[in-house]
Amino acid sequence: MAYSEKVKDHYQNPRNVGEIENASGVGTVGNAKCGDIMRMYLDIDDATGIIKDCKFKTFGCGAAVATSSMATELVKGKTIQDALKVTNKAVMEALDGLPPIKIHCSLLAEQAIHAALWNYAEKKGIKIEGLEKPVNDVSELEDGDEE
Ligand code: FES
Numbered sequence: 188m189a190y191s192e193k194v195k196d197h198y199q200n201p202r203n204v205g206e207i208e209n210a211s212g213v214g215t216v217g218n219a220k221c222g223d224i225m226r227m228y229l230d231i232d233d234a235t236g237i238i239k240d241c242k243f244k245t246f247g248c249g250a251a252v253a254t255s256s257m258a259t260e261l262v263k264g265k266t267i268q269d270a271l272k273v274t275n276k277a278v279m280e281a282l283d284g285l286p287p288i289k290i291h292c293s294l295l296a297e298q299a300i301h302a303a304l305w306n307y308a309e310k311k312g313i314k315i316e317g318l319e320k321p322v323n324d325v326s327e328l329e330d331g332d333e334e
Pocket of ligand 1: 249250
């Protein structure tokens with residue numbers, strides 16, 4: 188299976204690894220099928236809704252590391268609304284694609300961002316337009332490969 192240069196780069200030198208103390212929002216999601224877990228931390232400016240900083244920790248496969256690294260780069264500096272457009276597809280495109288068997292790994296990155304935004308909204312008592320309650324286990328979102 189072939190990985191793009193960008194995937195290899197983000198896997199070998201992941202950006203924004205770590206934690207944010209007193210983060211505005213923290214989200215953790217996993218995939219019960221492969222056992223991988225990702226946690227995303229967001230630092231959000233309350234007045235402007237801009238994501239000032241984003242860090243992650245991933246206990247997972249190489250593609251999960253690369254997608255979370257790219258996802259942090261994509262949401263940094265964006266408004267909450269624009270961060271919602273950072274879907275797993277957008278992350279994959281930014282990485283020049285993923286092998287089909289690894290597509291599900293990019294869902295972890297998307298859902299971890301959503302979970303962190305959800306956590307922020309709950310803490311603030313606000314509603315984020317267009318944000319649906321994230322799942323804890325992203326394998327629930329994959330279709331077609333049940334059993
Ligand atoms: Fe589980 Fe990649 S194999 S996230």
